[in-house]
Amino acid sequence: MSSFTIVPIIALICYIFLLVSFLAAKKDAAIYAFMELLLTMVIWASGSLFMRLAYWPSVGFWFHVSLTGLFMIPLIFFHFLQKFLCVEKTYRIYFWTAAIVLMLLVNYKYEIFVQAPQVLRLENGGNAYVYHMHWQAVIPFLVEGGALSACGRMVYENRRENKFAGKSLRPVWYGIGALALGQICIAFPAFSGFPIDICSGIVMSVCVYYALYRKRLFRLNLLVSKANCYVAAFLISMLLFYSFIPDYNALLEKHFGFEETQLTMAVSFSMVLAAVVIYLIIKAALDTVFEKDEIMQSRSIGEFSSGVSYLTNVDGILEQMMQTIEEAVPAEAVLIFLKDESGDYRLTLGSGKTEGLSCVISKDEKVFDLLRESGGCIFTREYKSVPVYKKFIADMRIQLPKYKIECIAGIRDDEQYQGLIFLAGKKNGERYTPGDLSFFESLSSVAFIAIQNSRLYEKACEEARRDYLTGVANRRYFYEVLEQCCDSEAYDFGSLVMIDVDDFKLYNQLYGTEAGDGALKRIAEMIRGEVGEKGIVARYSGKVFTILLPGVTESEAEALTGRISDLVREMNKASGENAMKVLTVSCGIALGVCPIHDFHELIEHADTAVYYAKKAGKNRTVIYKEGNGGERPSELSYQPGVYSDYAPTIYALTAAIDAKDHYTFSHSENVAYYARELARAYGMNEEGLKIIYEAGLLHDIGKIGIEENILNKPGKLTDEEYEIVKSHVELSIGIIRHLPSLDYVIPAVIGHHERYDGKGYPRGIRGEEIPLMARILCVADSFDAMVTARSYKPSIEVEEALHNLEEDAGRQFDPKLVPVFVRNIREGRIAIR
Known part of the structure; x- marks a missing residue:
């Protein structure tokens, strides 16, 4: 027996290993098609092995079995791609199917295209198998190439819808290329007698395993049982020892002098030991490819929990959650709705083409009652006959016509909902399971806490920058903005406005602090309404507001203060004709010109302008001019009640x-x-x-x-x-x-x-x-x-x-x-x- 027999044995073991792996996995149409491809390769490798072992009925029979498996690979590969890419039925492969079948039948009868290898006896008693290629062998290669080109064309035409699939399939394409190259090399004298074609099959199996392990060609989410591993290990060890027992016995007799009984014991022990080692190898290899739903989802939740613990913004948490869902529960599309300030739920993030989509779910929607009753997750198939749910789904189809909702999960604690998760389409072509319910319950709890903490953090940051009474920015944040502006040489300061409420202490004495606080709130709302997005409004001190207006001229700022003063006077009309004390505002404007090295000087200019506004009789605006009020005079010795x-x-x-x-x-x-x-x-x-x-x-x-x-x-x-x-x-x-x-x-x-x-x-x-x-x-x-x-x-x-x-x-x-x-x-x- 030639030493080259080990090559088809290794190839066959690789394909059997992969095939047995898929027997234990959850299957869909794509996995069944891939198993057909592996089975075809098993036929090809086993035909080559049995031919080299000269098994009954003949070398020629097993050669044609091997050739049939080899030539059918492009056809089965096309069928797999069709299922994997979810492509509608196509007829372009039928021509190549007919051509390949006809070619196989003709070659089986007459061996016109490829002849069975010549068997040569070697000096060591083994056999060598040499292929003699003629020009007719080009025809099978052209037919196979045409079938593979049909495969490539289908992938190219569906590349936009299947970008992920294209990357995952790349190693398989490399394996197909290696397989084709191995068949071509048979024709070269340098490889005469060497099973280069079978070696290329080994490369093909390695590429397939790589696609499963690294590229996650399929989400094989069930651990292979120990029984399957035992069976696979036993079969592989039997195949190895059956092929090598004569050589192994000869080795033991020559070097150790074992007799028949000792040989039997040694072979048995070696076979058991080999089976154990092969079992461990198979188990480790399969565990890298296959994962159990519960284990994978539990790990995903752990990784999600660790990931969001460092995130302080809601958008980052949602993106992390989207990634976790896509990995653990691969739906066709995932839509995440988040609760807004009004209490309604708006489409915030989605996988797939969700740009420009606008969808709102009312906080009063009855579906929330169903979610609470069902534990936070609804499967469409279970509630499709419930009137409330049917109406809700009908409304969703109007707003989201591209998506067929299969599952709805809440981001919640016991009663409160922060958001909703919509899963569109089935999970890898299968129904969602009760295990997915547990996954969403755990994920929603972690996400709810993370979003709550994020919003509390954002609220704390916002409150640290906002005045507690009026809601505008506080003095500290205003200083931070001015300091950042000073650091930016290209920043156009524009105008700084200071607004001081006249006689506010007296107003408090007359009406009380509660009325005074209310007046400040109304004035702040007026200022903020007039400024809008043009600048930043801050409460500088008890009754003083400041406005930073980038790119706004003094005349524009003066017009703004005039409108604010008019609004304050309008506010006083609510006090009636005999109001005890009306409020007015005195305003000062200072122009900021870059570069400004100390913003405190700019504030001082605005404050000086306010002083002169009050000195001139209050309820007016003064613009600071250098040399005209640039130096603030000493306070008047004004003492009321003289x-x-x-x-x-x-x-x-x-x-x-x-x-x-x-x-x-x-x-x-x-x-x-x-x-x-x-x-x-x-x-x-x-x-x-x-x-x-x-x-x-x-x-x-x-x-x-x-x-x-x-x-x-x-x-x-x-x-x-x-x-x-x-x-x-x-x-x-x-x-x-x-x-x-x-x-x-x-x-x-x-x-x-x-x-x-x-x-x-x-x-x-x-x-x-x-x-x-x-x-x-x-x-x-x-x-x-x-x-x-x-x-x-x-x-x-x-x-x-x-x-x-x-x-x-x-x-x-x-x-x-x-x-x-x-x-x-x-x-x-x-x-x-």
């Missing part, structure tokens, strides 16, 4: 009310005196004493707008008349607010009819929410009203008035102020007016 400065204005107002109601004039003087003395006894400083005296003079100035017949009515007022009298507070504020030099008295004036228990007017505030000066005015005003005669009531004794004050302490009056006032009246430190 009585000597504003006494003429105050007495002009009180004289106006005196002309209409002398009682109101004298009452205001008395209240001013009592309030100042109570404030002095309570420990207020001189500036506060001056302010509260002025507030006392002006607290009833609004009565100038009340009809005299109501002010001097002798009897009890009707409800309508009382409401008119109560309006004198708003009327007072309506007069004072037009005197910016006196608006510091408004908090005291507006609150002098508020009650400590919250039952007063006009705002109904209580306790220490009422400004201290207003609480002082309340005591003074009520005391003078009680001890002074009016048209509708007589006066009462001082002691009775003091007693009334003590009784209402904690209800109408501040319980801390009443004892101070009563004590100072009784001790004579406050005179009775």
